[in-house]
Amino acid sequence: MKIKNFSIIYIIWMFIFTIIPLALIFIFAFTDKSGNFTLENILNVGRYSNVFLLSIGLGAISTIICLILGYPLAYIISKISSSKQNIVIMLIMLPMWINFLLRTYAWMTILENNGLLNKFLSIFGIKPISFINTSGAVVLGMIYNFLPYMILPIYAAIVKIDKRIVEAAQDLGAGKRNVFLKVLAPLSLPGVISGITMVFVPAVSTFIISKMLGGGSNILIGDLIEMQFLGSTYNPNLGSAISFVLMVLIFISIGIMNQFDDSDENFDGVKLK
Amino acid sequence: MKKDTIISLKNITVSFNGNTILKNLNLDIKNKDFVTLLGSSGCGKTTILRIIAGFVQPDSGSIFFAGKDVTKLPAHKREVNTIFQNYALFPHLNVYENIAFGMRIQKKTEAEIKNKVQEMLKMVSLSGFEKRNIANLSGGQQQRVAIARALVNNPKVLLLDEPLGALDLKLRKDMQVELKKIQQKMGITFIFVTHDQEEALSMSDTVIVMDNGNIQQIGSPQDIYNEPTNAFVADFIGESNIIDGIMHDDYLVEFAGRKFKCLDAGFAKDEKVDVVIRPEDIEVTSPENGHISGTVTSVTFIGVHYEIIVDIDGFKWMIQSTDSQKPGDVIGLILQPDDIHIMKKSEHSGEYGDYSAFSDEMYEIYEENLLYDCSCNVSEKK
Numbered sequence: 001m002k003i004k005n006f007s008i009i010y011i012i013w014m015f016i017f018t019i020i021p022l023a024l025i026f027i028f029a030f031t032d033k034s035g036n037f038t039l040e041n042i043l044n045v046g047r048y049s050n051v052f053l054l055s056i057g058l059g060a061i062s063t064i065i066c067l068i069l070g071y072p073l074a075y076i077i078s079k080i081s082s083s084k085q086n087i088v089i090m091l092i093m094l095p096m097w098i099n100f101l102l103r104t105y106a107w108m109t110i111l112e113n114n115g116l117l118n119k120f121l122s123i124f125g126i127k128p129i130s131f132i133n134t135s136g137a138v139v140l141g142m143i144y145n146f147l148p149y150m151i152l153p154i155y156a157a158i159v160k161i162d163k164r165i166v167e168a169a170q171d172l173g174a175g176k177r178n179v180f181l182k183v184l185a186p187l188s189l190p191g192v193i194s195g196i197t198m199v200f201v202p203a204v205s206t207f208i209i210s211k212m213l214g215g216g217s218n219i220l221i222g223d224l225i226e227m228q229f230l231g232s233t234y235n236p237n238l239g240s241a242i243s244f245v246l247m248v249l250i251f252i253s254i255g256i257m258n259q260f261d262d263s264d265e266n267f268d269g270v271k272l273k
Numbered sequence: 274m275k276k277d278t279i280i281s282l283k284n285i286t287v288s289f290n291g292n293t294i295l296k297n298l299n300l301d302i303k304n305k306d307f308v309t310l311l312g313s314s315g316c317g318k319t320t321i322l323r324i325i326a327g328f329v330q331p332d333s334g335s336i337f338f339a340g341k342d343v344t345k346l347p348a349h350k351r352e353v354n355t356i357f358q359n360y361a362l363f364p365h366l367n368v369y370e371n372i373a374f375g376m377r378i379q380k381k382t383e384a385e386i387k388n389k390v391q392e393m394l395k396m397v398s399l400s401g402f403e404k405r406n407i408a409n410l411s412g413g414q415q416q417r418v419a420i421a422r423a424l425v426n427n428p429k430v431l432l433l434d435e436p437l438g439a440l441d442l443k444l445r446k447d448m449q450v451e452l453k454k455i456q457q458k459m460g461i462t463f464i465f466v467t468h469d470q471e472e473a474l475s476m477s478d479t480v481i482v483m484d485n486g487n488i489q490q491i492g493s494p495q496d497i498y499n500e501p502t503n504a505f506v507a508d509f510i511g512e513s514n515i516i517d518g519i520m521h522d523d524y525l526v527e528f529a530g531r532k533f534k535c536l537d538a539g540f541a542k543d544e545k546v547d548v549v550i551r552p553e554d555i556e557v558t559s560p561e562n563g564h565i566s567g568t569v570t571s572v573t574f575i576g577v578h579y580e581i582i583v584d585i586d587g588f589k590w591m592i593q594s595t596d597s598q599k600p601g602d603v604i605g606l607i608l609q610p611d612d613i614h615i616m617k618k619s620e621h622s623g624e625y626g627d628y629s630a631f632s633d634e635m636y637e638i639y640e641e642n643l644l645y646d647c648s649c650n651v652s653e654k655k
Binding site: 168171178182186 | 326328347348349350353354355357358361363364365374375377379422423426
């Protein structure tokens with residue numbers, strides 16, 4: 001009874017800060033400046049398809065690299081003694097305690113034309129290379145900032161696998177390769193899917209990273225939306241329309257991701273739907 | 274009917290974190306035998322099983338499988354299969370795929386797999402369960418899937434690590450019968466680990482009683498029960514009154530203040546011995562007709578019979594009888610020569626056999642601890 005009353009607080013909270021803003025985006029996206037219904041904003045989004053493609057492309061590349069880096073690391077961490085596991089997990093989370101902007105600024109000073117990296121290379125007589133303001137720098141920034149979100153859910157999924165299930169597979173004749181392919185990989189899949197979602201979604205919609213590391217040539221969806229609300233091209237209707245389209249695209253991609261996770265929810269709680 | 278040896282452990286020593294679990298252990302297991310490793314938790318019985326399976330590497334010693342040294346062979350290359358304590362079924366696969374797992378690894382054809390899985394399902398009475406999710410099965414059904422999965426590769430030896438521990442009593446009894454049937458039908462060796470002495474006696478051809486990393490006795494269930502080699506075995510298998518005695522001569526022993534005829538010989542003159550008398554062998558009579566007499570201190574009805582505790586010169590004896598007695602009454606006991614079993618004194622002498630501290634409550638606490646210890650053990654041994 002009491003707990004039920006408490007839930008009203010959350011319902012009100014969600015209504016004010018989730019439902020209403022979403023509704024506003026929806027309304028803005030389908031109205032013009034004077035408040036009349038129009039599809040023009042949505043149709044105009046098509047003009048920025050190259051921005052969408054770049055965002056999704058860079059987001060996907062970062063996500064794939066995060067997975068390639070993150071899975072083996074998560075697996076190795078799950079193998080070491082549990083006291084060391086806690087230390088390593090803490091080290092992985094440590095950068096997340098530092099402000100996101102600050103971390104990205106730090107990369108600027110490293111990658112700049114007369115930054116730390118080029119200064120280091122000049123010792124060996126290598127001429128300055130322009131690292132910053134490239135899509136590579138944006139991808140690097142995404143990987144650096146979002147890698148923990150890939151490692152942690154995969155790690156959580158792997159440590160939850162009962163060691164006796166692995167032994168059972170070995171007992172039935174599975175060597176290292178088969179143990180991984182037939183047992184570890186499918187059982188850690190929910191973690192992988194959470195990880196991909198948790199990296200891909202913020203990577204696609206980021207604007208700080210591309211702004212600071214990508215220069216003017218790497219405008220992403222996030223930058224585009226920001227410009228409509230805060231920049232010179234003030235147009236909240238178009239901004240809302242872009243947000244709306246982005247949201248739909250993300251929903252679709254999460255839906256596709258969850259298709260790969262065909263397992264029933266009764267063996268693993270890590271699930272986004 | 275001499276059977277050949279299939280598994281042979283030679284001078285096996287194992288320790289975890291400096292604790293020696295097994296020391297210089299030697300053991301031969303005969304082909305097509307139903308062998309039970311029986312002992313309380315921490316006695317090393319599960320470790321023996323894990324050494325045979327290949328999950329534990331001994332610090333020293335060798336394992337031979339059908340004459341070949343397999344000490345260095347990894348688990349997935351050994352011709353043994355295991356039924357794990359918690360079954361360890363694959364949660365992401367359904368019943369059919371769980372059973373098919375071993376054959377898929379061996380790259381058998383789909384038709385072959387289908388045939389064999391159907392045959393296995395039939396054997397464990399789970400036909401029609403192919404598509405079921407593992408999590409939706411009862412404990413007994415999961416147990417059956419585990420059996421089918423382990424037998425699908427036609428192993429020469431099946432290892433069973435307390436497989437019935439999680440089942441309720443009735444189901445456990447049924448599964449005991451069924452496992453025994455499967456073993457006879459398949460004609461393969463079963464190595465069964467349990468701490469339940471009744472389970473061990475009812476299923477096995479050979480029982481190996483273990484304590485503290487040492488084998489105490491190897492023998493048929495009848496041998497183990499009727500001719501325990503020391504006080505530990507006598508106490509662990511069934512109920513026993515273990516009394517200090519002196520062997521005056523062949524076939525003549527003195528205990529409880531008088532001399533008895535017995536069937537044992539070959540001891541030194543006046544050697545101190547342990548005398549075992551099973552509670553169900555003692556016949557109750559009136560004080561004047563009995564060989565010895567004492568006062569009844571407690572009577573407990575446990576279903577098949579009464580457990581009567583009798584104080585004889587300060588030593589509490591247990592008697593199992595279908596007739597009840599009144600606490601406080603003096604009764605006489607008759608002991609026939611074949612009721613008396615003489616054992617040499619051992620390190621275990623004096624630890625067991627007196628029922629003065631006996632109560633049902635104590636017994637329950639002991640059983641619970643046993644279960645608790647077992648679950649701890651498994652998680653410790655990586």
